[in-house]
């Protein structure tokens with residue numbers, strides 16, 4: 001079994017300067033705004049120019065590949081968006097409109113199939129490689145149906161995917177590969193922005209988990225609850241979401257009220273998951289979000305959740321510094337990184353809702369309670 005210690009990097013960095021590279025990016029004191037590619041209609045203010053911006057930040061990912069100082073500015077914008085919002089949109093990410101459109105079509109065609117074709121995949125067992133269901137276990141989002149499956153590496157998983165519609169594997173496969181590439185660029189930028197060396201965790205992320213959740217929401221009818229998917233956070237490092245029409249709502253960190261995410265043609269929505277909160281030792285927080293049914297149309301979304309392989313052991317430490325000191329003194333940290341005793345297994349984190357016996361369980365439980373208090377329901381999603 002592989003061991004992956006992604007505990008408190010910032011402490012480790014001070015002790016093992018050869019393991020980790022530079023301490024973050026040199027960035028000029030005055031950073032210019034990113035270039036915004038999307039229509040101005042819904043972009044009243046740029047995030048970097050105004051802290052009171054009400055529009056979710058839009059990042060031009062093409063600028064990451066430019067000269068080092070431009071890249072440094074983009075990384076700074078991404079990390080700022082992660083801290084203030086917990087999410088952002090990306091444009092100029094290199095995925096063609098035709099690939100995105102084809103993926104939405106394939107998803108929509110799958111949901112239009114007869115029950116007989118879909119129920120082949122019906123299962124409440126979260127360990128099934130492909131799973132179809134017509135309701136969430138939260139008992140709230142009854143209107144939604146979904147198909148969930150793994151996607152990376154494609155050659156390991158594609159054999160389990162639906163064979164109907166006949167183009168499903170090709171269209172979703174092409175999309176999945178492209179999204180995995182974008183997730184690598186984003187993780188690299190975010191980890192660099194947190195002060196880790198470029199390409200940190202690269203190999204583990206390349207071979208890491210990609211989990212696709214294809215969601216199908218009917219048009220709102222007056223009998224329905226307007227909530228298509230109850231408030232939750234996702235468990236991975238990052239979620240990248242493609243939506244056929246608006247419906248995603250987020251609770252940005254900076255102002256705690258629901259914000260609708262527009263469906264900008266060609267843009268992808270990105271948000272922070274629970275594991276990045278743990279990995280960053282609480283510097284970044286996972287984003288609470290939900291989906292709302294539309295009055296005038298049905299809606300499809302494809303969420304791609306990215307993280308480490310499930311068999312990795314994760315040495316996770318509680319986000320608050322006092323907990324870190326009291327639970328994991330440095331000597332324990334150093335010895336456990338070698339012996340790997342006392343760590344919480346990644347699968348336990350994924351499958352347990354509130355096992356207080358693990359540190360990640362504590363994190364999960366406290367978030368669950370916080371969400372429950374706020375919204376009355378806080379199911380962890382995709383477990």
Ligand SMILES: O=C(O)CCC(=O)C(=O)O
Nearest residue numbers: 213215248291301303381
């Ligand atoms: O449909 C959406 O907009 C949200 C989907 C989502 O949050 C999820 O699949 O985890």
Ligand SMILES: [Fe+2]
Nearest residue numbers: 233234303381
């Ligand atoms: Fe989600």
